[in-house]
Amino acid sequence: MTVGLVxxxxxxxEYFDEFISRVHQAVETMSTTPGCLSAACWVTVDGGAIVTTGQWESEEALKASFAIAGAAGVDFAYDERERLPRxxxxxRSL
Known part of the structure; x- marks a missing residue:
């Protein structure tokens, strides 16, 4: 069963451009990890939110992708750079 994350x-x-860079780094890193089927980032038409999407072969592959990206220095921190909680x-696929 494939799994996804949005x-x-x-x-x-004031952190929008920095956040875009962080998201692109995450997508570039995670998309090369074993079991990652896709990873992408989007911005809403009104520019108010950035949306990240991903699909993996399994929950284990998803977890491994995050571990690999974190070890590579990808910044997943939630902090004052975001105005609302994520x-x-x-x-999961049906």
């Missing part, structure tokens, strides 16, 4: 991030305006949806 994250909706709400960066403060919305994160863990998905």
């Amino acid at each position: 994250g909706v991030h709400y960066p403060e305006p 919305d994160v949806f863990h998905l």
